[in-house]
Amino acid sequence: MGHPSLGNGLVIILTCMLLSGCRERQAVASKTCSPERIASLAPNITEIVTALGLSGRLMGVTSQCNWPVEVSSRPKVGAFWYPNLEAIIAIRPDLVIGLEIPSHCLVAARLQRLGYRCLLLRMDRLEDLFAAIRGIGEAADCTVQAKGLCDELEGRIMSHGEARPRRPRVLFVVQRRPLRVAGPGTFIHQAIELAGGANAVSVSPYRYPPISTEQVLVASPEVIIEPAGVEDVTCLANDPFWAMYWQVPAVACGRIYQVNQDLVSRLGPRIADGIAQIARCLDGM
Amino acid sequence: MGLPRSPGVWMGCDLGTELGRQGAVLTPMALVRRSSIAGLILIVAMCVALLVGPVRVSIWRAVASADSQDRLILSGVRIPRAMVAAITGAALSGAGVVCQVLLANPLADPYLLGVSSGAGLGAVLVGLTASGPTILGLSAMGLGAFAGALGALVLVWSVARQVYCLGQTGLILAGVVVNAFLSAVIMIVVALARSDQVYATLFWLIGNISEESMGLVWVAGLAVCVCLSGLFLISGRLNLFCFGQQQARLMGIHAQRIQWMAFGLAGLMTAVAVALAGLVGFVGLVVPHAIRLCLGPDCRQLLPISAIVGAAFLVLCDTLCRVVVSPAQLPVGVVTALVGGPVFVLMLLRRARGFRPI
Numbered sequence: 001m002g003h004p005s006l007g008n009g010l011v012i013i014l015t016c017m018l019l020s021g022c023r024e025r026q027a028v029a030s031k032t033c034s035p036e037r038i039a040s041l042a043p044n045i046t047e048i049v050t051a052l053g054l055s056g057r058l059m060g061v062t063s064q065c066n067w068p069v070e071v072s073s074r075p076k077v078g079a080f081w082y083p084n085l086e087a088i089i090a091i092r093p094d095l096v097i098g099l100e101i102p103s104h105c106l107v108a109a110r111l112q113r114l115g116y117r118c119l120l121l122r123m124d125r126l127e128d129l130f131a132a133i134r135g136i137g138e139a140a141d142c143t144v145q146a147k148g149l150c151d152e153l154e155g156r157i158m159s160h161g162e163a164r165p166r167r168p169r170v171l172f173v174v175q176r177r178p179l180r181v182a183g184p185g186t187f188i189h190q191a192i193e194l195a196g197g198a199n200a201v202s203v204s205p206y207r208y209p210p211i212s213t214e215q216v217l218v219a220s221p222e223v224i225i226e227p228a229g230v231e232d233v234t235c236l237a238n239d240p241f242w243a244m245y246w247q248v249p250a251v252a253c254g255r256i257y258q259v260n261q262d263l264v265s266r267l268g269p270r271i272a273d274g275i276a277q278i279a280r281c282l283d284g285m
Numbered sequence: 286m287g288l289p290r291s292p293g294v295w296m297g298c299d300l301g302t303e304l305g306r307q308g309a310v311l312t313p314m315a316l317v318r319r320s321s322i323a324g325l326i327l328i329v330a331m332c333v334a335l336l337v338g339p340v341r342v343s344i345w346r347a348v349a350s351a352d353s354q355d356r357l358i359l360s361g362v363r364i365p366r367a368m369v370a371a372i373t374g375a376a377l378s379g380a381g382v383v384c385q386v387l388l389a390n391p392l393a394d395p396y397l398l399g400v401s402s403g404a405g406l407g408a409v410l411v412g413l414t415a416s417g418p419t420i421l422g423l424s425a426m427g428l429g430a431f432a433g434a435l436g437a438l439v440l441v442w443s444v445a446r447q448v449y450c451l452g453q454t455g456l457i458l459a460g461v462v463v464n465a466f467l468s469a470v471i472m473i474v475v476a477l478a479r480s481d482q483v484y485a486t487l488f489w490l491i492g493n494i495s496e497e498s499m500g501l502v503w504v505a506g507l508a509v510c511v512c513l514s515g516l517f518l519i520s521g522r523l524n525l526f527c528f529g530q531q532q533a534r535l536m537g538i539h540a541q542r543i544q545w546m547a548f549g550l551a552g553l554m555t556a557v558a559v560a561l562a563g564l565v566g567f568v569g570l571v572v573p574h575a576i577r578l579c580l581g582p583d584c585r586q587l588l589p590i591s592a593i594v595g596a597a598f599l600v601l602c603d604t605l606c607r608v609v610v611s612p613a614q615l616p617v618g619v620v621t622a623l624v625g626g627p628v629f630v631l632m633l634l635r636r637a638r639g640f641r642p643i
Contacts, residue, residue: 063613079613085496086362087612090340092354102412102489106424110496114361 034141035095035117041083041104044123044268045097046071048133051269052145060091067262067270083107089114095139099123123267124207126157126190133269149269156272157194160279164196168282171200171221171250174208174265176241179216183209187267195278197223216245224250225281227261233280234258257281316586323593327371330597334367334604335359339611365496368506369561370603370617371596373494374568376509376558378595381569382588383516383551386523387544388453394570395555398460398548399437402467404559405490407433409474412486423501423560426489431560437463438552442545449541452529456548492565492618494603505557512550512557513592519543520584527582567621568595571629578636598625 039060040046046065049058055070060077075091078084081103088096088111096111098104100122108118119139121132130150137146170192172182182188183204192199200219201209211219224242228234236242237254245251259281263274336342340358347355380395388397411429423431441459448455475487497505516523522543525533533540558565572595576587602620609615 076612082614084339084607084612084614086358086607087339089354089358089362102426102486106495113498114357 035093035139037091037093037095038140039077039088039091039093039096040065041077041096041098041107042080042123043067043262044266045099045121045132045136047266047268047270048129048136048149049097049140051149052133052137052140052142054140054142057140059093060088085110089116095119097121097136097139124185124187126187126194126267126271129187129267129271130154153269153272157275160195160275164282167196167198168222169200169220170197170223170225170278170282171216171219173224173226176226178210179212180208180210183207187271188264191264191271191275191278195275195282197278197282213245217247221248221250222253222255223281224248224256225264225278226256226258227265228258230258230260232260233277255281255284311583311586316589319580319586320589320593323590323597327593327597327600330600330604331367331371334370334600335363337604338363338607362496365499365502366494366603367600368502369497370494370600372502372506372509373558373562373565374572374599375513375592375596376554377565377569378572378598379509379513379516379588379592380551380555380558381595382573382584382591383523383547384569385573386526386584387547387551388457389526389529390453390457391574392570393457394566395551395558396564396566396569397457397464398552398555399441399463399467400434400552400555400559401564402464402471403437403440404430404434404556404564405471405487406467406474407431407436408486408490408563409471412489413474423497424489426486427560430490430563431556434552434556434559437467438549438556442548445548452531453526456544490563491616492563494562494565494599494606494617497561501561505561508557509554512554513589515550516547517585517588519546520588523547523584523588524582562617564618565599565621566618567625568599571625572598575629575632578632 036057037059038049038054038057040049040058041062043062043065046058046061047067049055050068050071055068058071058074061071061074062078062080062083063076064080065071065074075087077087077091081101083098083104085107088107094117096108096116096118098108098118098120100120104120108120111118119135121135122128123132130153133146133150133153134143137143137149172188172192174180174182174188181201182192182199183201183206184199185207189199189202200221201211201215226236234257235254236256236258239256242248242251242256250256259274259277263270263277336344338358342355342358342363344355344359346353347359350356377395381393384393384395384397385391387393390397407429408426409429410433411425441456441463444459444463445456448459522533522538525536525538526540526544528536533543555569573587573591576591576594580586580590599617599621602624603617605620605624606615606617609620
């Protein structure tokens, strides 16, 4: 077939523009029981989907999805914080799974308008992880696997920090400048508790509060943990950034550690490994 | 077709000649010809936006099958998005022309009238309490931004009315003060709010073109068209503001009435643009200047042609946003500055080379 002339192309485009409003009204929500083509809008959702044994049905992931390694080569549907509607439609998903965050809510609203089935999950605390696994299990018709994964995760998560005589105060730093740490109400706070520690910033109206030098001194953490691009726990005893906090016990004793950011910052099935890394920091590696 | 009459004609001179390029009298035919060229540029830009994207789309498949993915991407994603970009670009460029003329300030842009901070405050406050789409699929943040922008306009209007004796300076100062005050309120809300939603709202405000429902697109398009038409009708009188308010009054026009009318219509257009796409910068400042450099400062052609070219410019910038780092996307405000800045400097340099001091 030859190339269309400009005139014909214009007529077609203008016709499409006029019909575009009609197309929305014709859209019918496709309610399939067992989705065969899943699009994931977040790395932790990708990890849950693959942990449920649905890797073969995962047709689209975000640019940040890097685990398991084989999903890195799957078609991309944009960035985690800014999904691309067109790229999502291009993979013809019958289930789109995202988080209850503003950018995902907006994309989901637009997809639903076009007739796509979307599942949005709240992922703030550890109990949300189990609810999300069960939710995805129901949506993807694999409730048995979901229950099995929940049971296994629960067992692994609860296995840390039992024999510790005293809970060391932990400062979990999510950002250095300005200093921002994990506060109460976060799953990291719960992870610290489950690992056998106590969050040094346990009272704050914010979930990830920015704190001053004075507050660091008052919190007096015995262990400082930072997520970073490292595979395993790494000690940062002589880091110049922390030298100014020399009065803090964690700095004085050289108990500053980096942990794998993908394990501790993503609320997914690998959070159990993240808790294990935090526990090792508390044990002094 | 008759052009809006410029009062200067009654004074024995044609402002088309006085304000425009040397010897270039603005006739209805010239305006139609130039507007048609601008319209053609917009059509080409729309075609590019519809044909280019992160996914390869076949027009023929889209036409042949109603259920094809190509049709869905074209009608459900690219067309609404291109139209949102066009409406936003037209509104900001048109409002930019009015602000620069009204305030006799080359640095004026639509956000100088307090709209940006008003929209920001509205979006942040709504972002703390509501989520999800509301009227016609417009997000709660968009609705909050629209209400905030209108509120700020009313505030600027009220202050400026009290200091009208100061002329254009009074209006500029009112806008600047309201902007500063509302920005401070935003900072207080951000500092005290316990919600992460605030940060998401601020990110949205940077300016992002996105796919809206066609109902919303048509309503917004109609509102901007009505405002542009109203401004076009008074564009001849707006020309006289180039000489200052006093001169405008001396030339026989009711300066205050025209000023408030232009202020209200430009503000409404800007509020619509902000509700659709957040605070997209640079378009309202640079496009009117670029058209002024090419065609001269006569508002009767500057206004419609700036609106059409502004629409084309934002459609092309948004297309770049979609494909440059595909499938990720860039905020459109980044691209408008990155692309528009160098192009504008080149135009300025070309103009400067051709300048012969008397």
